[in-house]
Amino acid sequence: MVHKTPGVYVEEISKFPPSVAQVETAIPAFVGYTEKGSSEPTRISSMLEYETLFGKADKETAIAVSIVDGAVSATLADGSESKYKMYYAMQMFFANGGGPCYIVSVDQGYTNAPELGDDASGLISGLKKLVKEDEPTLLVFPDAVSLDEANAKALHEQALAQCSDLQDRFVIMDTVKDTDASVEELRKVTGDLKYGAAYYPHLETVLSYAYKDADVVIVANPTELNALGNSVVIADVSTMADLKTKRSALYNQAKAAVTGIRVVVAPSGAMAGIYARVDSDRGVHKAPANVGLNYVIAPTVKISHKEQEGLNVDATAGKSVNAIRTFTGKGTLVWGARTLDGNSNEWRYVPVRRFFNMVEESVKKATSRFVFEPNTANTWVRVQGMIENFLTQQWKAGALAGSKPEEAFYVRIGLNQTMTAQDILEGRMIIEIGMAAVRPAEFIVLRFSHKLQEA
Numbered sequence: 001m002v003h004k005t006p007g008v009y010v011e012e013i014s015k016f017p018p019s020v021a022q023v024e025t026a027i028p029a030f031v032g033y034t035e036k037g038s039s040e041p042t043r044i045s046s047m048l049e050y051e052t053l054f055g056k057a058d059k060e061t062a063i064a065v066s067i068v069d070g071a072v073s074a075t076l077a078d079g080s081e082s083k084y085k086m087y088y089a090m091q092m093f094f095a096n097g098g099g100p101c102y103i104v105s106v107d108q109g110y111t112n113a114p115e116l117g118d119d120a121s122g123l124i125s126g127l128k129k130l131v132k133e134d135e136p137t138l139l140v141f142p143d144a145v146s147l148d149e150a151n152a153k154a155l156h157e158q159a160l161a162q163c164s165d166l167q168d169r170f171v172i173m174d175t176v177k178d179t180d181a182s183v184e185e186l187r188k189v190t191g192d193l194k195y196g197a198a199y200y201p202h203l204e205t206v207l208s209y210a211y212k213d214a215d216v217v218i219v220a221n222p223t224e225l226n227a228l229g230n231s232v233v234i235a236d237v238s239t240m241a242d243l244k245t246k247r248s249a250l251y252n253q254a255k256a257a258v259t260g261i262r263v264v265v266a267p268s269g270a271m272a273g274i275y276a277r278v279d280s281d282r283g284v285h286k287a288p289a290n291v292g293l294n295y296v297i298a299p300t301v302k303i304s305h306k307e308q309e310g311l312n313v314d315a316t317a318g319k320s321v322n323a324i325r326t327f328t329g330k331g332t333l334v335w336g337a338r339t340l341d342g343n344s345n346e347w348r349y350v351p352v353r354r355f356f357n358m359v360e361e362s363v364k365k366a367t368s369r370f371v372f373e374p375n376t377a378n379t380w381v382r383v384q385g386m387i388e389n390f391l392t393q394q395w396k397a398g399a400l401a402g403s404k405p406e407e408a409f410y411v412r413i414g415l416n417q418t419m420t421a422q423d424i425l426e427g428r429m430i431i432e433i434g435m436a437a438v439r440p441a442e443f444i445v446l447r448f449s450h451k452l453q454e455a
Helices: 048-054 086-095 123-132 142-146 150-165 181-187 240-246 248-261 268-281 306-312 352-370 375-396 420-423
Strands: 028-034 042-044 061-068 071-076 102-110 138-140 171-172 198-202 203-208 223-225 231-233 264-265 297-300 322-327 333-336 408-411 431-435
Touching: 028 086, 028 123, 028 142, 028 231, 028 268, 028 420, 042 048, 048 086, 061 223, 061 248, 061 322, 086 142, 086 264, 086 268, 102 123, 123 150, 138 150, 138 268, 142 150, 142 297, 150 181, 171 268, 171 352, 198 203, 231 268, 297 322, 297 333, 306 322, 306 431, 322 352, 322 420, 352 375, 375 408
Parallel strands: 028 102, 028 138, 138 171, 171 198, 198 322
Antiparallel strands: 042 102, 061 071, 203 264, 203 297, 223 231, 322 333, 408 431
16 A cells, blocks of 8 residues: 555554355255246245245046945055156155255146156256256256156266266265166166265155045945945945035045055155255264154165165175165164265265365365465465365364374475476466365174183
C-alpha cells in the first residue's frame, strides 16, 4: 500500500495458512423412473419433498384377493409387480439415515419400461446428466433390477467409467435377481472396479405396495358364511372397490391383507442411507458394515458363513460381493465392506476408496485458489501447511494410522522434491501426498493356548 496522506494506517497481516474444507461424502444421485417431475438433476432433502416433486409409486395391477367363507387373503404373483422401484428405494434411503440427495428422473408417468438406452427415457441418459454435477458422491440405480443381466452390466460399467473419469464418486450396485447365477453375472462387470461395491441379496421390507381398489380383483366365486353357517357365493363383487361400497367389513379385511404384502427391494437404496448415516456418525473412514438396517424384515436369501466365503473372496474373477445377513438376537446387518476390486490390497475396502475420494476432492478444491499464484517457496510453504493441517485433523479423527502425524501422512512440495526447474518454467506446481489410511478389522483372530499348570 502506498501512503499519500499523513495519518495512521492499520494493516492486517495474515499469519494463518488457508484451510481445506472437507467436502460432503454421502450425497447420492438416484437415477430412475418417477410418476412426474423434471428430467434435470434435482436436489432434495426429504421424502415429502420427493413426493411433492416426483410423485409416488406406480400402483400395482396384479393383486388378487381371495375370500373363502369370510377368510380373506391377498397375493401378488412373483414377477408380476411393477418394474419401477425408485419410490421404494427412496423410502429405504431416508429410513436408513439418508439426507440430501439428487434425483434424475429419466422418464415420467410410468409408461415406458426401464431401459438402458441413452435416449430421453433411458438410464444412460440420466447418468450422463450427472457429469456436470459436482456435488453427488454416490450413484444409485434402483430400476436397474428391471433390466436384463446384459443391460445391467452395461449400465454398471458406464457408471464405473464416470467415477474413474471424475474421481469423486462411487457406485452402489445390486444383483438383478436373488440367485447365485445373478451374482456371477454381476461379476462379469469390467472397468475400474475400485469405484464400486455390490450388495446381495434383496430385502423384504415393512413397506406395502401401492394400489387402487378398482385394480384389485376378487378371485372368482368368493364365498361367505350366512347366518345359518352355510357357505354362499358373493355374487355382486369383482374388485375391492365393490367391497368398499357393498361389504365394508370384508373390505377392511381385504385392505389389511393387501397392505400385508411386503415390498421386496434391492439393497442399494438402503445402503446409500447407511453410507450417509455412518459418515455422519463416525466419518467416511468408518466401514459401512456391522450396521443394522431399518424397515427390513429379513433378506430374501439366508446366507451362511460358508456361503459368504464365496461372496467375499472370488477365486475366479476376484470380485467381492458384500452380504447382508440376519443374526440371531442382532437382526439384519450389513456384513461386508469390500469394493468389487477384491484382489487389490490398495483398494479392497469401501472406506479406504471413499476416504481417498474425499481427501482428493477436498484438497483439489482448496488448492484451486493458488492457480496463477507465484510458483515460489513462499507459496509452497502455504500450500504444504494448509494440507498438513487438514490431514492432521483427519489423523486425530482416527482416519489415518500411526502414533504420530509423521507416521500417518506426508506432504511434499518443492524444487528437487516434486518439481524440476523445467516444471516451474512450464507453470506446474506438483504436490505429493501420502496417507496411511485405516483399514477395517475384517478378520478378528483369537488365539488360545494351554497354560501349563504351575506347582
